[in-house]
Amino acid sequence: LECNAGALTNFEVLDFLRAKGASKDPTRVIAKVAQSEYKVYDYLVDTAASVQTRESINEFLTSVKQHDLAKAEVLNILNIGPAAEVELYPIIEDCDERFGDEGVLEIVELVKKTLPLPLNMKQEEITKVDEETATLKNEKGNQISQDQSEGGEQMNTS
Amino acid sequence: MFYLSKIEHKLPLPPSRFVLPIREAIHMELEKLFLDKVIANLGLCISVYDIRSIDGGFIFPGDGAPTYTVVFNLIMFRPFEKEIITARLLSSDADGLRLTIGFFDDIYIPASRLPDPNHFVETEQKKRVFSGQESTTNSSSKKGVWYWDYNEQEYPIQDTDVIKFRVTNVSYPQIPVEQPKESKPFAPMLISGAMDDDGLGPVSWWFADEDEDE
Numbered sequence: 001l002e003c004n005a006g007a008l009t010n011f012e013v014l015d016f017l018r019a020k021g022a023s024k025d026p027t028r029v030i031a032k033v034a035q036s037e038y039k040v041y042d043y044l045v046d047t048a049a050s051v052q053t054r055e056s057i058n059e060f061l062t063s064v065k066q067h068d069l070a071k072a073e074v075l076n077i078l079n080i081g082p083a084a085e086v087e088l089y090p091i092i093e094d095c096d097e098r099f100g101d102e103g104v105l106e107i108v109e110l111v112k113k114t115l116p117l118p119l120n121m122k123q124e125e126i127t128k129v130d131e132e133t134a135t136l137k138n139e140k141g142n143q144i145s146q147d148q149s150e151g152g153e154q155m156n157t158s
Numbered sequence: 159m160f161y162l163s164k165i166e167h168k169l170p171l172p173p174s175r176f177v178l179p180i181r182e183a184i185h186m187e188l189e190k191l192f193l194d195k196v197i198a199n200l201g202l203c204i205s206v207y208d209i210r211s212i213d214g215g216f217i218f219p220g221d222g223a224p225t226y227t228v229v230f231n232l233i234m235f236r237p238f239e240k241e242i243i244t245a246r247l248l249s250s251d252a253d254g255l256r257l258t259i260g261f262f263d264d265i266y267i268p269a270s271r272l273p274d275p276n277h278f279v280e281t282e283q284k285k286r287v288f289s290g291q292e293s294t295t296n297s298s299s300k301k302g303v304w305y306w307d308y309n310e311q312e313y314p315i316q317d318t319d320v321i322k323f324r325v326t327n328v329s330y331p332q333i334p335v336e337q338p339k340e341s342k343p344f345a346p347m348l349i350s351g352a353m354d355d356d357g358l359g360p361v362s363w364w365f366a367d368e369d370e371d372e
Contacts, residue, residue, distance in 0.1 A: 002164035003200060005231060013160045013233060016205065036194035039261035040204050040235075047244065076242055079159060080322075086364045090242050090324060090357040 007071075010049035010079045011057060017041045048081025051116040060114040067099070067107060081115050082108065159241060162207055162231045163200050167191075168214075170223040184212060184228055192232060196346035198330045201236030202262060235262060237325040237349060242358070247317040251301050252278055257321060257351070264345040267323055271352035272315075273306040273359055306359065319360035323351035 017023075021031035022041040033041075044050065057078060064074060073092050082088045085104050089095050095104060169191075175183035185206060192203045210229040217224050237243060245257035245265060254272065257265040269278070280302040306313040315321070327350040334344060353359045 005162040005164040008160040008162060008233065010159065013204065016207070016233070020205075034189065034193050034205075036261060037205055043260040072238060072241070080242055080244070084364070086357045087322075088357070090322070090355050093240070 007075055009057070009075060010044050010047055011052045011054075013040065014044040014049045015054075017044070048079065048115065052078070052081075053116075056115050060110070063110050063114055064107070067103065067110075069107075077107075077111060078115070082111055084108065159235065159237050159243065160204065161201070161234045161236050163197075163234045164210070164229065164231055166227065166229045168225055169228050170221065170225045172223050180212065181209060184226060185209060188228065188230060196330070197234070198346070200232075201234040201328075202347060204233040204235050204261075207231040207233050237328060239325055239327070241325045242322055243325060243351075244361070245321050245323060247315060247319065247321060249301065250304055250315065250317075252280070255304065255315065255321075255353075257323065262347075262349075264347060265323070265349045265351060267351045267353055269304075271326070271350075271354050272304055273308075273354055275307045277305050277307060279303050279305065306363070313360070313363050315360055319362050321353070321360050322358050323353050324355065324358060326350045326352050 017033065017037055017040065020033050020037070022033045022038060025031035025033070028035075028038055060078070061074070064077075069077075069092070076091045077088075080087065080091060082091060085108055088104055088108055092098065092104075092107075099107070167188075169184060169187060171183060171187060175187060178186070188206045188209075192206065194203065196202050208231050210231065213227040215224045215226055243259065243265075245259045248256045248258040248263060250256070252269065254269040255267040256263070257267065259265070269276075304315045306315070329348045329350070330346060331344070331348060333346070337344060357364060
Protein backbone atom coordinates (compact mmCIF):
# COMPACT_ATOMS: atom_id res chain seq x y z
CA LEU A 1 0.00 0.00 0.00
CA GLU A 2 2.74 2.42 0.99
CA CYS A 3 6.42 1.71 0.42
CA ASN A 4 7.53 4.56 2.68
CA ALA A 5 5.04 5.26 5.45
CA GLY A 6 7.67 7.26 7.34
CA ALA A 7 11.34 7.10 8.23
CA LEU A 8 12.38 5.96 11.69
CA THR A 9 15.43 7.05 13.63
CA ASN A 10 17.68 4.44 15.22
CA PHE A 11 16.36 5.60 18.60
CA GLU A 12 12.75 4.88 17.62
CA VAL A 13 13.61 1.34 16.50
CA LEU A 14 15.66 0.75 19.65
CA ASP A 15 12.83 2.12 21.79
CA PHE A 16 10.37 -0.20 20.02
CA LEU A 17 12.60 -3.23 20.67
CA ARG A 18 13.05 -2.20 24.31
CA ALA A 19 9.26 -1.93 24.64
CA LYS A 20 9.00 -5.48 23.28
CA GLY A 21 11.27 -6.60 26.12
CA ALA A 22 14.64 -6.94 24.37
CA SER A 23 16.51 -5.23 27.21
CA LYS A 24 14.72 -6.97 30.08
CA ASP A 25 15.49 -10.63 29.41
CA PRO A 26 19.19 -11.50 29.82
CA THR A 27 18.53 -15.13 28.83
CA ARG A 28 16.94 -14.03 25.53
CA VAL A 29 14.43 -16.86 25.78
CA ILE A 30 11.47 -15.57 27.79
CA ALA A 31 10.76 -12.27 26.00
CA LYS A 32 8.70 -12.39 22.80
CA VAL A 33 11.59 -11.10 20.74
CA ALA A 34 12.98 -13.00 17.75
CA GLN A 35 16.70 -13.74 17.39
CA SER A 36 16.87 -11.51 14.32
CA GLU A 37 15.38 -8.66 16.39
CA TYR A 38 18.02 -9.23 19.07
CA LYS A 39 20.71 -8.81 16.39
CA VAL A 40 19.24 -5.42 15.48
CA TYR A 41 19.03 -4.54 19.18
CA ASP A 42 22.70 -5.50 19.69
CA TYR A 43 23.71 -3.26 16.79
CA LEU A 44 21.64 -0.28 17.95
CA VAL A 45 22.83 -0.52 21.56
CA ASP A 46 26.34 0.29 20.31
CA THR A 47 25.22 3.39 18.41
CA ALA A 48 24.40 6.95 19.50
CA ALA A 49 20.74 5.89 19.85
CA SER A 50 21.47 3.99 23.07
CA VAL A 51 21.85 7.18 25.13
CA GLN A 52 19.33 9.37 23.34
CA THR A 53 15.93 10.27 24.77
CA ARG A 54 12.75 11.64 23.20
CA GLU A 55 13.37 14.94 24.99
CA SER A 56 16.94 15.29 23.68
CA ILE A 57 15.82 14.47 20.12
CA ASN A 58 12.94 16.98 20.27
CA GLU A 59 15.30 19.62 21.65
CA PHE A 60 17.75 18.95 18.82
CA LEU A 61 15.01 19.07 16.17
CA THR A 62 13.77 22.41 17.51
CA SER A 63 17.27 23.90 17.65
CA VAL A 64 18.40 22.62 14.25
CA LYS A 65 15.56 24.39 12.40
CA GLN A 66 17.68 27.56 12.19
CA HIS A 67 20.13 25.66 9.94
CA ASP A 68 18.95 24.81 6.45
CA LEU A 69 19.38 21.04 6.61
CA ALA A 70 17.57 18.41 4.53
CA LYS A 71 15.42 15.84 6.36
CA ALA A 72 17.80 13.05 5.35
CA GLU A 73 20.74 15.02 6.79
CA VAL A 74 18.94 15.61 10.10
CA LEU A 75 18.05 11.90 10.28
CA ASN A 76 21.67 10.98 9.59
CA ILE A 77 22.96 13.37 12.27
CA LEU A 78 20.56 11.83 14.80
CA ASN A 79 21.67 8.31 13.90
CA ILE A 80 25.41 9.01 13.88
CA GLY A 81 25.63 11.68 16.59
CA PRO A 82 28.73 13.42 15.16
CA ALA A 83 30.98 14.69 17.94
CA ALA A 84 33.54 16.37 15.66
CA GLU A 85 33.59 18.41 12.45
CA VAL A 86 35.25 15.60 10.50
CA GLU A 87 32.26 13.36 11.25
CA LEU A 88 29.85 15.97 9.94
CA TYR A 89 31.50 16.51 6.54
CA PRO A 90 30.36 13.21 4.95
CA ILE A 91 26.82 13.66 6.31
CA ILE A 92 26.12 17.14 4.92
CA GLU A 93 26.36 17.65 1.19
CA ASP A 94 28.55 20.59 0.05
CA CYS A 95 29.19 21.27 3.71
CA ASP A 96 31.77 24.06 3.31
CA GLU A 97 29.86 25.91 0.59
CA ARG A 98 26.56 25.83 2.48
CA PHE A 99 27.70 26.54 6.01
CA GLY A 100 31.38 27.48 6.11
CA ASP A 101 33.64 26.62 9.04
CA GLU A 102 31.58 28.58 11.58
CA GLY A 103 28.29 26.98 10.55
CA VAL A 104 29.77 23.50 10.79
CA LEU A 105 31.15 24.30 14.25
CA GLU A 106 27.73 25.59 15.31
CA ILE A 107 26.03 22.35 14.25
CA VAL A 108 28.66 20.24 16.04
CA GLU A 109 28.23 22.32 19.20
CA LEU A 110 24.46 21.96 18.90
CA VAL A 111 24.80 18.17 18.65
CA LYS A 112 27.13 18.13 21.67
CA LYS A 113 24.76 20.33 23.65
CA THR A 114 21.47 18.57 22.89
CA LEU A 115 22.38 14.95 22.14
CA PRO A 116 24.33 12.83 24.62
CA LEU A 117 27.59 11.48 23.23
CA PRO A 118 27.95 7.74 23.85
CA LEU A 119 31.67 7.39 23.12
CA ASN A 120 32.71 10.07 25.60
CA MET A 121 30.33 8.73 28.22
CA LYS A 122 31.64 5.21 27.79
CA GLN A 123 35.19 6.49 28.09
CA GLU A 124 34.33 8.33 31.30
CA GLU A 125 32.62 5.23 32.67
CA ILE A 126 35.67 3.12 31.86
CA THR A 127 38.00 5.53 33.65
CA LYS A 128 35.61 5.67 36.62
CA VAL A 129 35.55 1.87 36.84
CA ASP A 130 39.34 1.79 36.56
CA GLU A 131 39.64 4.32 39.38
CA GLU A 132 37.21 2.36 41.55
CA THR A 133 39.05 -0.93 41.02
CA ALA A 134 42.35 0.81 41.74
CA THR A 135 41.05 2.21 45.04
CA LEU A 136 39.59 -1.19 45.94
CA LYS A 137 42.96 -2.82 45.27
CA ASN A 138 44.69 -0.21 47.42
CA GLU A 139 42.20 -0.75 50.24
CA LYS A 140 42.64 -4.53 50.03
CA GLY A 141 46.41 -4.11 49.98
CA ASN A 142 46.26 -1.92 53.08
CA GLN A 143 44.02 -4.46 54.84
CA ILE A 144 46.41 -7.32 54.07
CA SER A 145 49.42 -5.37 55.33
CA GLN A 146 47.47 -4.41 58.47
CA ASP A 147 46.51 -8.05 59.10
CA GLN A 148 50.12 -9.09 58.75
CA SER A 149 51.36 -6.37 61.10
CA GLU A 150 48.73 -7.38 63.67
CA GLY A 151 50.57 -10.64 64.26
CA GLY A 152 49.02 -12.80 61.57
CA GLU A 153 51.39 -15.55 60.49
CA GLN A 154 52.81 -15.06 57.04
CA MET A 155 53.11 -18.08 54.77
CA ASN A 156 56.65 -18.95 53.83
CA THR A 157 56.78 -18.97 50.04
CA SER A 158 60.48 -19.77 49.69
CA MET B 159 18.15 3.42 7.66
CA PHE B 160 14.80 2.16 8.92
CA TYR B 161 11.40 2.81 7.38
CA LEU B 162 7.80 1.89 8.06
CA SER B 163 6.11 0.16 5.15
CA LYS B 164 2.33 -0.21 5.07
CA ILE B 165 1.29 -3.57 3.64
CA GLU B 166 -1.99 -5.32 2.89
CA HIS B 167 -1.89 -9.11 2.92
CA LYS B 168 -4.39 -11.95 2.66
CA LEU B 169 -3.44 -14.22 5.51
CA PRO B 170 -4.77 -17.74 6.13
CA LEU B 171 -4.77 -18.38 9.88
CA PRO B 172 -4.01 -22.02 10.77
CA PRO B 173 -6.40 -23.66 13.28
CA SER B 174 -3.52 -24.21 15.73
CA ARG B 175 -3.57 -20.45 16.39
CA PHE B 176 -7.28 -20.36 17.37
CA VAL B 177 -6.48 -20.67 21.08
CA LEU B 178 -4.91 -17.19 21.02
CA PRO B 179 -6.72 -13.84 20.76
CA ILE B 180 -7.19 -13.00 17.08
CA ARG B 181 -4.85 -9.98 17.07
CA GLU B 182 -2.04 -11.88 18.80
CA ALA B 183 -2.49 -14.91 16.54
CA ILE B 184 -2.30 -12.78 13.40
CA HIS B 185 0.72 -10.89 14.78
CA MET B 186 2.56 -14.18 15.36
CA GLU B 187 1.65 -15.45 11.90
CA LEU B 188 2.88 -12.21 10.29
CA GLU B 189 6.17 -12.47 12.18
CA LYS B 190 6.59 -16.05 11.00
CA LEU B 191 5.91 -14.94 7.44
CA PHE B 192 7.90 -11.69 7.14
CA LEU B 193 10.52 -11.45 9.90
CA ASP B 194 14.15 -11.48 8.71
CA LYS B 195 13.04 -11.76 5.08
CA VAL B 196 13.92 -9.44 2.20
CA ILE B 197 11.02 -7.99 0.23
CA ALA B 198 12.16 -6.72 -3.17
CA ASN B 199 12.34 -2.91 -3.33
CA LEU B 200 11.21 -2.63 0.30
CA GLY B 201 14.23 -4.01 2.14
CA LEU B 202 14.88 -6.39 5.01
CA CYS B 203 11.99 -6.86 7.44
CA ILE B 204 13.07 -6.14 11.01
CA SER B 205 9.79 -6.37 12.89
CA VAL B 206 6.01 -6.08 12.71
CA TYR B 207 5.37 -2.56 14.01
CA ASP B 208 1.58 -2.64 14.34
CA ILE B 209 -1.62 -4.01 12.83
CA ARG B 210 -3.90 -1.34 11.38
CA SER B 211 -6.94 -3.42 10.45
CA ILE B 212 -8.21 -7.00 10.28
CA ASP B 213 -11.04 -7.88 7.88
CA GLY B 214 -12.70 -11.03 6.62
CA GLY B 215 -12.15 -14.34 8.32
CA PHE B 216 -13.95 -16.26 5.59
CA ILE B 217 -13.32 -19.95 5.07
CA PHE B 218 -13.07 -20.56 1.35
CA PRO B 219 -14.22 -23.88 -0.16
CA GLY B 220 -11.52 -26.53 0.17
CA ASP B 221 -9.61 -24.49 2.77
CA GLY B 222 -9.09 -25.62 6.33
CA ALA B 223 -8.39 -22.14 7.65
CA PRO B 224 -10.06 -18.71 7.74
CA THR B 225 -8.47 -16.07 5.52
CA TYR B 226 -8.11 -12.54 6.87
CA THR B 227 -7.24 -9.36 4.99
CA VAL B 228 -4.71 -7.62 7.22
CA VAL B 229 -3.29 -4.11 6.88
CA PHE B 230 -0.14 -3.65 8.94
CA ASN B 231 3.13 -1.73 9.22
CA LEU B 232 6.53 -3.38 9.02
CA ILE B 233 9.83 -1.92 10.15
CA MET B 234 12.12 -2.29 7.15
CA PHE B 235 15.87 -1.89 6.90
CA ARG B 236 16.44 0.03 3.69
CA PRO B 237 19.32 2.51 3.72
CA PHE B 238 18.91 5.56 1.51
CA GLU B 239 21.54 6.69 -0.95
CA LYS B 240 24.33 8.81 0.61
CA GLU B 241 23.43 7.63 4.12
CA ILE B 242 26.36 7.16 6.51
CA ILE B 243 26.34 3.86 8.41
CA THR B 244 28.74 2.38 10.96
CA ALA B 245 29.74 -1.25 10.40
CA ARG B 246 32.50 -3.75 11.10
CA LEU B 247 34.83 -5.55 8.72
CA LEU B 248 33.77 -9.07 7.80
CA SER B 249 36.37 -9.88 5.15
CA SER B 250 38.91 -8.13 2.99
CA ASP B 251 40.24 -9.23 -0.39
CA ALA B 252 41.76 -7.75 -3.54
CA ASP B 253 38.29 -6.82 -4.85
CA GLY B 254 37.49 -4.69 -1.80
CA LEU B 255 35.84 -5.03 1.60
CA ARG B 256 32.83 -6.87 2.91
CA LEU B 257 31.21 -5.29 5.97
CA THR B 258 28.61 -6.39 8.50
CA ILE B 259 26.21 -4.60 10.81
CA GLY B 260 25.34 -7.74 12.75
CA PHE B 261 21.91 -8.34 11.29
CA PHE B 262 22.94 -7.74 7.66
CA ASP B 263 26.16 -8.98 6.07
CA ASP B 264 25.92 -8.18 2.36
CA ILE B 265 27.64 -4.80 2.34
CA TYR B 266 30.42 -4.40 -0.22
CA ILE B 267 32.95 -1.61 -0.68
CA PRO B 268 34.70 -2.05 -4.05
CA ALA B 269 38.44 -1.38 -4.20
CA SER B 270 37.78 1.63 -6.44
CA ARG B 271 35.78 3.33 -3.66
CA LEU B 272 38.41 2.97 -0.93
CA PRO B 273 40.44 6.00 0.24
CA ASP B 274 43.05 6.90 -2.37
CA PRO B 275 46.04 6.33 -2.60
CA ASN B 276 45.91 2.83 -1.19
CA HIS B 277 47.57 -0.56 -1.42
CA PHE B 278 46.61 -4.12 -0.63
CA VAL B 279 48.83 -6.62 1.19
CA GLU B 280 47.98 -10.26 0.61
CA THR B 281 47.98 -12.25 3.83
CA GLU B 282 49.57 -15.44 2.52
CA GLN B 283 52.49 -14.02 0.56
CA LYS B 284 52.73 -10.54 2.14
CA LYS B 285 52.85 -9.21 -1.41
CA ARG B 286 51.93 -5.58 -2.07
CA VAL B 287 49.45 -4.73 -4.79
CA PHE B 288 49.11 -0.97 -5.36
CA SER B 289 45.91 0.65 -6.58
CA GLY B 290 45.76 0.64 -10.35
CA GLN B 291 47.93 -2.47 -10.50
CA GLU B 292 46.57 -5.92 -11.21
CA SER B 293 47.43 -8.82 -8.96
CA THR B 294 49.27 -11.51 -10.94
CA THR B 295 47.16 -14.28 -9.44
CA ASN B 296 43.40 -14.69 -9.38
CA SER B 297 42.34 -11.70 -7.27
CA SER B 298 38.95 -12.93 -6.09
CA SER B 299 40.35 -15.53 -3.70
CA LYS B 300 43.20 -13.48 -2.23
CA LYS B 301 42.56 -12.37 1.32
CA GLY B 302 44.56 -9.57 2.86
CA VAL B 303 44.58 -6.09 4.37
CA TRP B 304 43.93 -2.75 2.68
CA TYR B 305 46.03 0.26 3.67
CA TRP B 306 45.42 3.94 3.06
CA ASP B 307 48.69 5.74 2.27
CA TYR B 308 48.62 9.24 3.72
CA ASN B 309 51.48 11.55 4.77
CA GLU B 310 54.01 8.73 4.32
CA GLN B 311 52.06 6.64 6.81
CA GLU B 312 50.04 3.48 6.36
CA TYR B 313 46.57 3.32 7.88
CA PRO B 314 45.21 -0.26 7.92
CA ILE B 315 41.57 -1.28 7.64
CA GLN B 316 41.26 -3.99 10.29
CA ASP B 317 38.41 -6.08 11.66
CA THR B 318 38.77 -4.55 15.13
CA ASP B 319 37.71 -1.13 13.86
CA VAL B 320 34.29 0.46 13.64
CA ILE B 321 34.04 1.57 10.01
CA LYS B 322 31.94 4.37 8.58
CA PHE B 323 30.84 4.15 4.97
CA ARG B 324 28.49 5.97 2.61
CA VAL B 325 25.73 4.00 0.89
CA THR B 326 26.01 4.36 -2.88
CA ASN B 327 23.49 1.77 -4.04
CA VAL B 328 20.96 -0.75 -2.74
CA SER B 329 20.06 -3.49 -5.20
CA TYR B 330 17.75 -6.49 -5.20
CA PRO B 331 19.18 -9.13 -7.56
CA GLN B 332 16.81 -11.54 -9.26
CA ILE B 333 16.71 -15.04 -7.82
CA PRO B 334 18.90 -17.21 -10.06
CA VAL B 335 17.36 -20.26 -11.71
CA GLU B 336 20.63 -22.16 -11.43
CA GLN B 337 23.72 -21.45 -9.38
CA PRO B 338 27.24 -22.69 -10.13
CA LYS B 339 28.58 -25.08 -7.48
CA GLU B 340 31.39 -22.90 -6.16
CA SER B 341 29.56 -19.57 -6.28
CA LYS B 342 28.84 -17.68 -3.07
CA PRO B 343 25.34 -17.96 -1.57
CA PHE B 344 22.65 -15.86 -3.22
CA ALA B 345 21.96 -12.55 -1.47
CA PRO B 346 18.48 -11.08 -2.09
CA MET B 347 19.66 -7.58 -1.11
CA LEU B 348 23.04 -5.99 -1.74
CA ILE B 349 24.39 -2.72 -0.40
CA SER B 350 27.28 -1.04 -2.19
CA GLY B 351 29.21 1.61 -0.33
CA ALA B 352 32.10 4.05 -0.55
CA MET B 353 34.81 5.18 1.84
CA ASP B 354 36.56 7.72 -0.39
CA ASP B 355 35.79 10.87 1.60
CA ASP B 356 36.93 12.71 4.73
CA GLY B 357 35.47 11.27 7.91
CA LEU B 358 34.79 7.87 6.34
CA GLY B 359 36.66 4.64 6.98
CA PRO B 360 37.77 3.31 10.38
CA VAL B 361 36.75 5.75 13.12
CA SER B 362 40.16 5.32 14.80
CA TRP B 363 41.90 7.00 11.82
CA TRP B 364 40.21 10.33 12.37
CA PHE B 365 40.32 10.46 16.14
CA ALA B 366 43.93 9.26 16.20
CA ASP B 367 44.70 12.18 13.88
CA GLU B 368 42.95 14.62 16.19
CA ASP B 369 44.90 13.35 19.19
CA GLU B 370 48.18 13.77 17.29
CA ASP B 371 47.24 17.32 16.28
CA GLU B 372 46.55 18.25 19.88
